[in-house]
Amino acid sequence: MLAISLTHYVVLSALLFSIGLFGVLTKRNAVAVLICIELMLNAVNINLVAFSKYVTPTDFIGQIFSIFVITVAAAEVGVGLAIIIAIYRNRLSVNLDDFDWLKW
């Protein structure tokens, strides 16, 4: 059993996704939730590249998809941080429990 197969990468990716999901659900700081979403997107990238290597080695579909995922993640961090800064200016807080304007 001393060989690395597709299953190893899928298990690693699932564990990383779970850690990220746990952070998203349980963190109080909005920036921490944003970086945990980055962890989840990276877990997806591991899956895409691993499947690209083991299932379609000559098509590069997974690698191209992971480039698009990285692009979208970079855009998401930029806009997400801008939104958090804008909210902080109004509320002087980044605690997600304080963001309840849409709740009534």
Next chain:
Amino acid sequence: METSIYTVVAFYGLALTILGAATLVVFARNIVHSVLFLALTFIAMAGLFLTLDADFIAAVQVLVYAGAVCIMVVFGIMLIQRADMKATNLFNRQLFTGGGVVALVVALCAVFAGRTAWAEMVAAEAVPEGTVQFIGALLMSKYVIPFEVAALLLLVALIGAIVLARDEEVKADAGD
């Protein structure tokens, strides 16, 4: 598929680094430490992409994630946090609910992974040497429309981030 002993050692080392650093990202009480462990996770993940014969993705990972995203998050933290960084990254009240949801997701993943025939789908070929020229040709031919849309998305995100993060008083001054 035969793998060399170096690949096996590299995989387990990198996997342990990634999982340990990701756990510390979630459990660190100081948000700046969280971002440092996030950078460590991203760099270890670039090494993992090298074991997957994806050298271009590994380079992009270091440039975009470890370089740009981490620095941007640190800048964001410096703009919004108070001077005392202790206990800036705590858990909320849904600790056990969140843990339950995550356990459910892990169980679902395990069930579906157990029902998948992994050995059948693995292809026999190896990844060609040097992936950059193939990715570049595909991005400019078959995937050119998603490529242009991604460029447009980055432009919109750039403008949107500037508009959102801009100070209202500055805007009032500029309007005079």
